[in-house]
Structure formats: C-alpha cells, structure tokens
Amino acid sequence: MTGEQRRSWLKEHLKGTTPIAGHELAALLKVSRQVIVQDIALLRAEGLPIIATPRGYLFWEKPTGSIRTVVAVKHPSDPPVVRDELTTMVKSGVSVINVIVAHPLYGELVGNLNLNSEDDVDRFLQNMLALEASLLSELTDGVHLHTIEGIPDTIDRAKLSLAQKGFLLQAT
Numbered sequence: 001m002t003g004e005q006r007r008s009w010l011k012e013h014l015k016g017t018t019p020i021a022g023h024e025l026a027a028l029l030k031v032s033r034q035v036i037v038q039d040i041a042l043l044r045a046e047g048l049p050i051i052a053t054p055r056g057y058l059f060w061e062k063p064t065g066s067i068r069t070v071v072a073v074k075h076p077s078d079p080p081v082v083r084d085e086l087t088t089m090v091k092s093g094v095s096v097i098n099v100i101v102a103h104p105l106y107g108e109l110v111g112n113l114n115l116n117s118e119d120d121v122d123r124f125l126q127n128m129l130a131l132e133a134s135l136l137s138e139l140t141d142g143v144h145l146h147t148i149e150g151i152p153d154t155i156d157r158a159k160l161s162l163a164q165k166g167f168l169l170q171a172t
Helices: 003-013 022-029 033-045 079-091 118-131 136-140 152-164
Strands: 050-053 056-059 067-074 095-103 107-115 143-150
Touching: 003 022, 003 033, 022 033, 022 056, 033 050, 050 107, 067 152, 079 095, 079 107, 079 118, 079 152, 095 136, 107 118, 107 136, 136 143, 143 152
Parallel strands: none
Antiparallel strands: 050 056, 067 143, 095 107, 095 143
C-alpha cells in the first residue's frame, strides 16, 4: 500500500465515533506507529480535523449549536478529587477538551483530554495511574484551565456545579 493509499484509508476509518489508537492503526496497515504519526501529521497539514485523544485518533466535527469556553479551576491532584471535577463537567453535558497550565519556562502547556462521559474520565484516570503519570496541574499547585464545549445551557450548568463544589477559580 502506498502512502497516498494509506492516508486515504485513514481518512475513511477515522470518521467513526470511536477513536482508534495509533498502535491499532499501525497493526491494521502493517506499518510502524511512527508511520501512522507521520501520516496523521500530513493529513492535519491538509486541514483535516483529526484530533488525538487519550484513546486514539478520530475526526472531530463541532456539534451544531455548541460553543467553547475556558474555565479556571483549582484543586488537589488526588485521583478522587480529579475524578469528581471531571465527572462534574461531563455529567453537566459538556465535553472536556483539554487541560492548560501556565509554566514559568515553557509558557502555556496543553494536554488533550476529549472527555465526554464518566467512562472516558475513568479510562483517563486508569491510564494515569497505570503509567504513574503526573497531572499538568501539579506544576501549578492545582491551578489549571479546561477548555469545555457544549451548548450554552450545559456550559452554564457545568460552571455552576464547579462553583458549588469549590473547584471554580473566581476573582476576589
């Protein structure tokens, strides 16, 4: 299979609703994961809306009527607290697109999350624990931003719920 054929195949197979991991794509196409990473980069350079989620790659198409906004939050990095914060948002009906921290040396650091359900949150936390990975918010004493997406009502509901639980960082 040529590179062009492979990228054409990827365009078709990433349009589903379930992300596909890079190693799975590599096995299906009988190439290395690095070849998949390069193909995805080339497709993105063409302007295709391919995103990388913790579970794999997929096409991202913005739902009709949805908007994005950023919320500032602060909390300890304990897994149960992180789970409560993230599930509070997804239960409100929003997608948690990413996490952002302001690093003193590198500036803004962004981690893609793309969490839409409690199952997504649980998988994220299981991966974090299995990999013994640190959260970006540990770099900033728990202060971080999340880009969230939803319709205006769900965004308002998420902000209210975060505020009620003491997660939302508010001006004093």
